[in-house]
Amino acid sequence: MDFTINTDDQRFLAEVQQFLTGLAGTGILVSGTAAWEHAAEDRVRRWLAALDVRGWCVPYWPVEHGGTGWSAVRRFLFEMECTRAGAPIVPSQGHRLAGPTLIAFGNDAQRASFLKGTANGTITWCQGFSEPGAGSDLAALTTSARLENDAYVVTGQKIWTTHAHYADWMFALVRTSTGTKPRQGISMILIDMRSPGIAVSPIETIDGQHHVNTVFFDDVLVPLGNLVGCEGAGWDYARYMLEHERTGGAKVPELRRDLDTIATLASLVGVESSPVVESGWFQRRFADIAIELEALRWSILRVLAGDPSCPANEMASILKVRGSELQQAVAQLAVDVLGPIMLSPAHPFARDAAAALSYLGFRRAATIYAGSDEIQRNLLSRALLDS
Numbered sequence: 001m002d003f004t005i006n007t008d009d010q011r012f013l014a015e016v017q018q019f020l021t022g023l024a025g026t027g028i029l030v031s032g033t034a035a036w037e038h039a040a041e042d043r044v045r046r047w048l049a050a051l052d053v054r055g056w057c058v059p060y061w062p063v064e065h066g067g068t069g070w071s072a073v074r075r076f077l078f079e080m081e082c083t084r085a086g087a088p089i090v091p092s093q094g095h096r097l098a099g100p101t102l103i104a105f106g107n108d109a110q111r112a113s114f115l116k117g118t119a120n121g122t123i124t125w126c127q128g129f130s131e132p133g134a135g136s137d138l139a140a141l142t143t144s145a146r147l148e149n150d151a152y153v154v155t156g157q158k159i160w161t162t163h164a165h166y167a168d169w170m171f172a173l174v175r176t177s178t179g180t181k182p183r184q185g186i187s188m189i190l191i192d193m194r195s196p197g198i199a200v201s202p203i204e205t206i207d208g209q210h211h212v213n214t215v216f217f218d219d220v221l222v223p224l225g226n227l228v229g230c231e232g233a234g235w236d237y238a239r240y241m242l243e244h245e246r247t248g249g250a251k252v253p254e255l256r257r258d259l260d261t262i263a264t265l266a267s268l269v270g271v272e273s274s275p276v277v278e279s280g281w282f283q284r285r286f287a288d289i290a291i292e293l294e295a296l297r298w299s300i301l302r303v304l305a306g307d308p309s310c311p312a313n314e315m316a317s318i319l320k321v322r323g324s325e326l327q328q329a330v331a332q333l334a335v336d337v338l339g340p341i342m343l344s345p346a347h348p349f350a351r352d353a354a355a356a357l358s359y360l361g362f363r364r365a366a367t368i369y370a371g372s373d374e375i376q377r378n379l380l381s382r383a384l385l386d387s
Contacts, residue, residue, distance in 0.1 A: 005073070013077055020085040023050060029086040032261055033355035038211055039088030041124075041166055047088050048121030057119045058095055065103055065111070066119045072304035083253035084260075091163060093125040094118045098171050101188075101241050105229040110190070114169070128158040128172030128191065128215065129238065135160075136372045138173070138238065139182035143217065145174035145189060147224070152176070152189060154197075154220040160369070164200050164213040167193050173234050186234040190226040197221075207361035242316070242371060250323030252297045258330050258359075259290060266337050269349055276337050285336075289329050296322055314383050317376040324366035324373060331356070331363035 005013070023029055028047050039047075051057045059075045061067035070078070083089070099118045102110050117123030134140040143156025154174060164170065170191040177185035191198075197220040203212045229237060263286065266277040276282050296319070303315050338353040347353070367373040 005077070009074060009077060012074060013081060016078055016081050017085075019050075019054065020082065020087070026050075028088070030088075031086045032264075033352045033359075035086050035257060035261070036355050036359040038209055044088045044090060045121045048090065048119075052120040057121075058099065060096075061099060061119070062103065065099075065115055072301065076301060076304065080253045080256065083257050086257075089254065090121075091124070093127050093163065093167070093171075094121075094123065097127060097241050098125045098169075101171070101228065101237055104240060105188075105233075105237055109225065110228070114190075123169060124163065124167045126161050126164040126167035126170045126193070126215075128161060128170045130160045131157060132159055136368075136375045139186070139235070141173055141175060141186065143172070143174050145176050145187065145222065147176070150224050152222040152224065152227070154189075154191065154217045154222055156217050158215045158217075160203070161200075161213045161215050162211055164193065164215050165202060165210070169193060170215070171228070173238055176231050179232075183235040185232055186238075187231045188228040188234040188237045189222050190228065191217075191220065191222055195220050195222070205361065206364065207358040209358065209362070250296055250300055250319040251327060252293060252300060252323070255293055255323075255326055255330050256297075258334070259286070259293065262286070262330070262334050262337060265334075265349065265352060269338065269341065282333075282337065285329075285333055289326065289333065292322075292326055292329075296326065314380060317371075317379050320370060321367075321373045321376045321380075327363045327366040328360075331360040335360045 020029065026046070028043060028050065048057055055066075056068060056078070058066050059068040059070050059078060063069045068075075095118070099115060102114055102118075106114075114123060118125065128143075129138060129141075131141050131143060133142065143154065143158065145152035145154045147153075152174070154172075156174070158164075158170075158172065161170070170193055172189055172191050173186055174189055175185055176187040179185045193200075197218040199216040199218070201214040201216070202210050203214060204210055205212060228234075263277065266282055266286075267275050270276050270278075299315070299322075300319060303319070334356040338349060338356045341347045341349050341353040342357060344350060
């Protein structure tokens, strides 16, 4: 399979670099450990507005819905270059989850109402899947939606809901009926987060930041027209959606950027006048991670190019597991490089050290969210035994 960067791709890359250069000084692009912080909502919106002018907001969507028609290589080059330049990471809830799902299973009215705003960032989303008793075991969810006249009445609770404190809409899995199996009777609906009866309670995570929440529903009315696809088919839609999330969940562009930042910091800090970058332990660990990351990059390219030897479901789980492990390895390396500086608040790199510790705290959850690694390994084992 040929992933060679040809002359046209090189011209495209130069165009992207020129576009990014034009954003210098706008505050949209950041560098160093500042890129490890969660991007503010306003910064993401300004980034999407700049992309919208070029028609580059959602390159992986079909052309008829705002996509670019780029090849898999070109899409990956674009993402790598933007991330390297310090562009904010666009939350996946809209671009990679809600949008593709509405394209595949939504009706014409839903696509007309939501796709354009989702693409350009004027409509933001949160994901209502996990519940206190239904995390990785999503089929155990109990949030109910009973049909009364022309609306669903939603009652229940969601947890670990990223960006619920400012999202405009939620795509949620709810139980519309009970079946012989837990997966039956689950439907997907779209909920306006401004609806009466919704209460959002913040959760501060170990990284010291607020990006997840608990959401309570007390007899929230949701129009029947906000049902996605068929009633009772929510489990199938969720599987489709999470395959999109896990393929992007490997986070190769971010990890490549973060490794470069760590290498720079390791050349600037050290012990007894010797920079960390010259230490054998650092060189070995850096090389190991870089090699694993390159292997993961090629695996993603094979999936994007439709390699028949890469079954979509199994590869989604493999990429999620390997990507989450590498996220933790990179974060741990950052802390090990900068860790001693945390004891010296006046040190010139004290802010970078604090950012590294927060970064590690956030990445500790990488093996849990979007389907825990244990669940992914079970799925892979089952697929292997069934083959």
